[in-house]
Amino acid sequence: MEPIQLISDNFIEENCDFKSLIEGLREGFSTDKIEVPLRHHHDFSNPEENKDSTLLLMPAFQPGRDLGVKIVTVSPNNGKYDLPSIQGTYIYLDAHKGNIKAILDAKSLTGKRTAATSALASSYLSRKDASSMLMIGTGALAINLIQAHASVRPIKQVYVWGRTLQKAQLVCDALKDFPFRCIAVATIEEVISQVAIISSATLSPVPLVFGKWLKEGQHLDLVGAYKKDMREADDEAILRSSVFLDTYQGGLKESGDILIPLNNGVITRESIKADLFELCCNKKSGRTSDTEITFFKSVGHALEDLVAAAYFYKEFNLKSETNV
Structure with missing residues (x-):
């Protein structure tokens, strides 16, 4: 053996x-x-x-x-x-x-496969010319998500927000040798409307991303909020977006970012455009215009x-x- x-x-x-x-x-x-x-x-x-x-x-x-x-x-x-x-x-x-x-x-x-899955989704959902990114969260996933997104899109500018500016700076320091500029920021609001991709990986029980801040053409990548009562984006964000999941199996049952607006009648099951199986099989389309806001929720899949x-x-x- x-x-x-x-x-x-x-x-x-x-x-x-x-x-x-x-x-x-x-x-x-x-x-x-x-x-x-x-x-x-x-x-x-x-x-x-x-x-x-x-x-x-x-x-x-x-x-x-x-x-x-x-x-x-x-x-x-x-x-x-x-x-x-x-x-x-x-x-x-x-x-x-x-x-x-x-x-x-x-x-x-887990860090590598999660980040790679988000980048796989981004290859269908973010604009091909996306050159800027906001990373919300400073945990182990942050560095991986930035690297993965930069492997499928021409990222030149990255902003990082965390619970402390010091933690955000540590993420930037770890990426100092990569071919993009990385800046720690004190607030999400000051940069969120300037970037093409917003990636969030936190354990926050309440929204950190608000629809009123979003602009046309952005891609929202939500990786945290792994419980039914947790969410990283508010109702307005999901209402303004075309919504995609990694899988229907997990996304419709485990994620507060989807379950809460579903249960409150903000969205319906039919509001979900596609999951990664459908995107990768070319059964359904991802982004359809440069002005569309896309919303990807990842809960992880075996x-x-x-x-x-x-x-x-x-x-x-x-x-x-x-x-x-």
Whole structure:
């Protein structure tokens, strides 16, 4: 039996080519061969924090080829312990014989696949000439989202907003060697109307993006607000936009950014233009004009993890062969 490969966050961070990963995801979303059960989502009490934590189990499999499951916990208050709020492990297996091929640290795997998925959506939904971006949030996803968006669009100017200007500056400092200018900003409102792409990845329970600030032609990429009672954009933002999801399966059931306006009658199920399966299969169109405002909500999908695990497993073995 082949040994189980242990693929670390460091390897994933150092060996991710976003363009290649995005194309892998495009292929994954355009096939019907990958089966993905609805993920298990369990909120559980965390008495010491007086705030619920979450357990997520995300399986996916391509019969006869490979399968995997991600085990994730979300602990919103972990910042005060200098720990990430999202932690997890990915188990990657052979779907034919059932043996484990690799165990991957899920932190970087999730960050890379999430950012690549947003960039995949952007390739259909943002303007092709989009050269500016606002990043809302300074967590682990921020740097990945900026890099991924810049891999599909000619980004030259990036603004970063966080709960503190110091945290926003740290993100900018980490990107100082990239071919775009990165500036930390004190408020969202001061720059949001100036950019082509707005990406938000926060744990905010209340909207940070307001429709009154948006302008024609913008693309809104919402990655945070992972619970039914959380949202990053208000009703006016969704009403002014053409709305797209990563998947109907998760987007219509787990995201407050979609569920709250749906339940309040602000939008209907028919308001959703398409998901990534339909976009990647060319069954439905993305952006249709330069003046359209597009709204993409990502909640995460186990297909993304399986595709990313296969990508990094291949890269790991290629590197191992090279080093022999």
